Amino acid sequence: MSMELSIILAMAIPAVGAVLIALSGRMANLRETITLMTAIALFLNVLNLLGPVLDGERPEVHLLDMFPGLAIAFKVEPLGMMFSLIASGLWILNSIYSIGYMRGNKEKHQTRFYICFAIAISATLGLAYSANLLTLFIFYEVLTFSTYPLVSHKGNEAAVKGARTYLGILVTTSVAFLFFAIAWTYSATGTLDFVDGGILGGKVEGPLMGLLLMLFIYGIGKAAVMPVHRWLPAAMVAPTPVSALLHAVAVVKSGVFTVVKVIVYTFGIDNLVTSGSADWLVYVSGFTIIAASMVALRQDNLKRRLAYSTISQLSYVVLAAAILTPISAVGAALHIAAHAFGKITLFFAAGSIYTAAHKTEVSQLNGIGWKMPITMTAFAIGALSMIGLPPTAGFVSKWYIIQGAMSSENFVALGVVILSTLLNAGYFLPIIYAAFFRQAEPKGTHDHGGHHDNHGEAPLPIVIAITSTATLTILMFFFPDVALELAQQMIGGIQ
Amino acid sequence: MTAHLPILQILIPLMAAPLCVVFRHRDIAWIIVLLVSLISFAISIMILDQVLTQGVISYFMGDWPAPWGIEFRIDAVNAYILLIVSAIGAIVAFYGRHSVTREVPRDLIYLFYTAFLLCLTGLLGMTATGDAFNLFVFLEISSLSTYAMISLGKDRRALTASYQYLIMGTLGATFYVIGLGLLYMMTGTLNIVDLHAKLLDMDGSIRTLQAALAFLTVGLSLKLALFPLHLWLPNAYTYAPSSVTAFLAATATKVAVYVMLRVFFTIFGVDILEETGLAPILMTLAISGMFVASTVAIFQNNMKRLLAYSSVAQIGYIMLGISFLNVTGVSAGIVHLLNHAVMKCAAFLAMGCFMYRVGSVRIEDLHGIGKKMPWTMAAFVVAGLSLIGVPLTVGFISKWYLIQAAMEAEMMPIALLILLSSLLAVVYVWRFIEVAYFKEPANPSLKIKEAPLSMLIPLWIMAGASIYFGVDTDMTLGVAQLAAEMLVGGAP
Numbered sequence: 010m011s012m013e014l015s016i017i018l019a020m021a022i023p024a025v026g027a028v029l030i031a032l033s034g035r036m037a038n039l040r041e042t043i044t045l046m047t048a049i050a051l052f053l054n055v056l057n058l059l060g061p062v063l064d065g066e067r068p069e070v071h072l073l074d075m076f077p078g079l080a081i082a083f084k085v086e087p088l089g090m091m092f093s094l095i096a097s098g099l100w101i102l103n104s105i106y107s108i109g110y111m112r113g114n115k116e117k118h119q120t121r122f123y124i125c126f127a128i129a130i131s132a133t134l135g136l137a138y139s140a141n142l143l144t145l146f147i148f149y150e151v152l153t154f155s156t157y158p159l160v161s162h163k164g165n166e167a168a169v170k171g172a173r174t175y176l177g178i179l180v181t182t183s184v185a186f187l188f189f190a191i192a193w194t195y196s197a198t199g200t201l202d203f204v205d206g207g208i209l210g211g212k213v214e215g216p217l218m219g220l221l222l223m224l225f226i227y228g229i230g231k232a233a234v235m236p237v238h239r240w241l242p243a244a245m246v247a248p249t250p251v252s253a254l255l256h257a258v259a260v261v262k263s264g265v266f267t268v269v270k271v272i273v274y275t276f277g278i279d280n281l282v283t284s285g286s287a288d289w290l291v292y293v294s295g296f297t298i299i300a301a302s303m304v305a306l307r308q309d310n311l312k313r314r315l316a317y318s319t320i321s322q323l324s325y326v327v328l329a330a331a332i333l334t335p336i337s338a339v340g341a342a343l344h345i346a347a348h349a350f351g352k353i354t355l356f357f358a359a360g361s362i363y364t365a366a367h368k369t370e371v372s373q374l375n376g377i378g379w380k381m382p383i384t385m386t387a388f389a390i391g392a393l394s395m396i397g398l399p400p401t402a403g404f405v406s407k408w409y410i411i412q413g414a415m416s417s418e419n420f421v422a423l424g425v426v427i428l429s430t431l432l433n434a435g436y437f438l439p440i441i442y443a444a445f446f447r448q449a450e451p452k453g454t455h456d457h458g459g460h461h462d463n464h465g466e467a468p469l470p471i472v473i474a475i476t477s478t479a480t481l482t483i484l485m486f487f488f489p490d491v492a493l494e495l496a497q498q499m500i501g502g503i504q
Numbered sequence: 505m506t507a508h509l510p511i512l513q514i515l516i517p518l519m520a521a522p523l524c525v526v527f528r529h530r531d532i533a534w535i536i537v538l539l540v541s542l543i544s545f546a547i548s549i550m551i552l553d554q555v556l557t558q559g560v561i562s563y564f565m566g567d568w569p570a571p572w573g574i575e576f577r578i579d580a581v582n583a584y585i586l587l588i589v590s591a592i593g594a595i596v597a598f599y600g601r602h603s604v605t606r607e608v609p610r611d612l613i614y615l616f617y618t619a620f621l622l623c624l625t626g627l628l629g630m631t632a633t634g635d636a637f638n639l640f641v642f643l644e645i646s647s648l649s650t651y652a653m654i655s656l657g658k659d660r661r662a663l664t665a666s667y668q669y670l671i672m673g674t675l676g677a678t679f680y681v682i683g684l685g686l687l688y689m690m691t692g693t694l695n696i697v698d699l700h701a702k703l704l705d706m707d708g709s710i711r712t713l714q715a716a717l718a719f720l721t722v723g724l725s726l727k728l729a730l731f732p733l734h735l736w737l738p739n740a741y742t743y744a745p746s747s748v749t750a751f752l753a754a755t756a757t758k759v760a761v762y763v764m765l766r767v768f769f770t771i772f773g774v775d776i777l778e779e780t781g782l783a784p785i786l787m788t789l790a791i792s793g794m795f796v797a798s799t800v801a802i803f804q805n806n807m808k809r810l811l812a813y814s815s816v817a818q819i820g821y822i823m824l825g826i827s828f829l830n831v832t833g834v835s836a837g838i839v840h841l842l843n844h845a846v847m848k849c850a851a852f853l854a855m856g857c858f859m860y861r862v863g864s865v866r867i868e869d870l871h872g873i874g875k876k877m878p879w880t881m882a883a884f885v886v887a888g889l890s891l892i893g894v895p896l897t898v899g900f901i902s903k904w905y906l907i908q909a910a911m912e913a914e915m916m917p918i919a920l921l922i923l924l925s926s927l928l929a930v931v932y933v934w935r936f937i938e939v940a941y942f943k944e945p946a947n948p949s950l951k952i953k954e955a956p957l958s959m960l961i962p963l964w965i966m967a968g969a970s971i972y973f974g975v976d977t978d979m980t981l982g983v984a985q986l987a988a989e990m991l992v993g994g995a996p
Contacts, residue, residue: 073975073976074977074978075901075975075977076901076904076905076977076981077981077985081975146895147895147896147900150894150895151895151896154889154894161941161942164941164942169938169942173934173938176930176934177930180892180927180930181927181930184893184923184926184927184930185920185923185924185927188903188907188923189907189919189920189923192904192907192908192911192919193911193916193919195908195911196908196911196912
């Protein structure tokens with residue numbers, strides 16, 4: 010199969026899947042089979058591109074000219090390759106998980122759920138393979154709008170309100186800042202292509218370069234750099250599979266992926282180093298890391314705690330990119346992968362607890378580890394990865410980020426990483442401790458007591474999914490080769 | 505035969521109009537309208553083909569040569585406008601069968617169709633003619649028939665709306681004639697091309713010339729509802745039968761914009777416009793309109809009125825593009841003219857479907873309508889996303905071009921203002937989408953079915969077009985670019 014075809018199929022397979030899901034809406038088993046088959050087909054298709062990309066090929070497709078000289082075009086480069094692998098691979102596991110979760114909780118409108126999910130994945134892959142900022146922006150917006158029905162899924166007042174915040178912040182930032190920044194870039198350079206070494210060097214004067222970068226960073230609301238992070242906790246009203254794949258992986262990673270792309274391929278690292286326009290970014294992302302962790306410490310709702318942890322971890326990627334050394338850029342790329350595996354595991358665990366025990370608050374989790382050993386073990390692995398301890402994926406990426414901070418003698422960044430590691434431990438370890446070493450409260454002492462206490466492990470699909478992602482989190486520690494190779498190729502390209 | 509296409513384009517609907525009165529039967533009248541609008545559409549395609557292959561068509565009425573006789577002059581710019589007007593006419597005619605029966609008193613339906621044909625005649629005539637006074641005649645034909653159509657709405661307020669429009673429209677037309685009179689005084693000609701030639705070596709500082717331009721601008725601004733001369737529009741759009749609203753929103757204001765382009769660029773030319781300093785005034789009004797009208801739209805509870813205010817705002821975008829007076833700006837204006845016609849037509853057709861099934865377009869009556877009329881609502885969502893300017897819809901194309909024009913004119917703050925005002929569209933569109941999907945209907949026992957296919961098909965043609973032209977922009981951008989080059993470049 011030609012690689013050009015594979016690129017198109019990467020968007021077409023989930024899109025066609027969405028249509029088939031719509032057609033099979035009445036037959037739940039067939040519908041879920043289609044979702045799973047679509048996810049598997051997509052992953053195999055993406056895998057087909059991996060070999061050539063590792064060998065140094067950069068397949069391209071020029072779809073059509075949207076404006077004279079500005080095309081919707083795709084080009085697979087290493088970072089996009091990695092992102093697409095993560096998104097499509099985890100979609101399989103997330104689909105298995107969704108079956109257990111959506112049926113276990115008897116959610117309504119499941120067909121709409123699976124359709125929108127497939128469209129969101131299609132948009133994510135389009136974004137990952139974008140060859141220029143215009144194409145990227147298009148898929149960025151499609152992703153925002155296609156996830157709106159997922160966030161508002163429950164349809165009650167809280168869901169509609171959360172979804173309003175979600176859409177409001179993401180659309181406002183993308184239209185007012187990102188779109189503006191892209192238009193500015195285009196009028197300054199006459200191109201929007203992602204080019205090794207960037208396109209903006211020498212095209213924009215001194216302080217304006219910093220302003221333009223600021224427009225990009227705050228325009229990419231999906232990266233959730235404070236203060237445009239509020240949409241992420243708001244999005245937690247969605248069913249957990251959405252929070253897991255979209256708001257821990259696809260959507261938020263689209264944000265930081267875009268940040269890394271813009272820094273590496275639009276501004277160019279050398280350009281930013283010489284102009285010093287990105288110095289402020291270290292402070293802003295550092296602040297986000299610390300502040301979000303502090304907020305996470307105080308959240309009793311498990312999903313909200315995870316959401317603030319995500320905000321903090323996303324800024325790791327931004328910080329790593331802002332350090333502006335090749336080795337920290339590798340760390341940024343690796344952290345996209347590492348955080349994805351760890352955080353999806355944590356969200357899976359949260360949904361698993363909700364499905365089996367109907368518990369949503371951290372304070373209700375005493376002793377739950379013995380009733381749900383697999384779920385809580387997986388949770389522990391995910392949490393270790395967030396803290397950055399071996400033998401988990403989080404250690405690998407954090408290692409590179411620290412290396413980068415050391416090599417550029419950026420002690421602010423170094424301090425932030427160390428402090429936040431302590432904070433991460435501070436809000437994750439108590440959960441693990443309570444789950445395994447605290448006695449469950451006696452029956453009837455709290456509102457959620459009674460019949461829900463007699464529960465075991467979550468449904469089988471959930472257990473399968475959660476075990477797989479926890480395993481991946483560990484495997485990435487022992488076998489980081491592919492991710493590392495891709496990340497280094499990204500850097501190789503700019504030197 | 506093919507030589508006479510320009511006149512046939514106007515003559516066929518004009519002659520068919522009295523036929524409707526002769527038969528006095530609503531079904532026969534509808535069939536006549538449908539046939540005529542399809543023929544009109546076919547003719548406009550042939551004319552476009554002729555223009556593209558053989559160049560500008562110049563047709564002398566009764567063989568009286570210009571500038572003494574009346575000339576129909578069709579180049580690439582108005583050939584496309586003819587195509588759009590007749591295409592929308594055909595779609596609305598097809599759609600009207602059910603909608604009009606519901607929204608117009610039964611025994612007056614044949615009169616409604618008569619007025620519709622006259623309106624089509626007027627709009628096509630305004631577009632095709634190369635004679636500025638003849639243009640006034642067609643303007644009056646279309647205006648008078650529009651007043652009649654609006655007044656046929658079942659709501660009694662339709663009468664006051666129509667009357668309001670009559671007063672404002674007449675003022676506009678009068679101003680146009682006064683402006684034209686001044687020009688005639690100076691040049692002794694009414695032919696547009698001839699006017700241009702005579703004005704070519706005149707100086708923008710001549711008082712009479714400035715007065716003429718001012719009168720023409722104000723008169724046309726009234727017709728195209730440029731803020732703050734838009735006051736007639738919200739009521740007219742709200743209380744007119746839905747098919748009329750859809751038709752007017754997509755054609756009437758657009759043809760008025762076309763006439764303004766002709767007056768500005770073909771008659772006066774960029775040099776005179778720059779000397780008179782009109783552009784900054786237009787720009788200020790356009791931007792104020794974008795913000796004020798969008799903000800007012802947010803607070804409307806009647807969807808047709810909401811969309812009407814949105815139209816005023818969108819006309820602001822069109823005029824903003826034109827006020828840059830450069831090729832990119834004017835082509836942005838023209839491309840938004842085409843795009844806005846498509847999306848607003850779709851939005852109003854969706855309103856017609858609600859009107860047909862629910863009997864109201866007040867937001868509180870449309871709670872939960874997304875579940876009962878999923879296809880209609882989905883089409884509205886497409887139109888709404890277009891209004892916001894989401895990528896892969898026509899609105900995005902317009903926005904991108906407008907911003908490029910602002911950047912090219914080195915007016916960054918204006919680019920930012922364009923984006924900020926488009927955020928207001930998110931608010932007014934989403935306000936409806938939320939209730940339509942997530943609110944429980946006030947009266948759940950009411951059985952509401954999806955709109956009939958004869959309405960859904962035209963609706964989805966327009967909704968589909970607002971996606972199609974948002975991706976494949978060869979045609980729309982090509983036309984706009986070509987037209988802008990012809991107009992701004994000064995070639996008559």
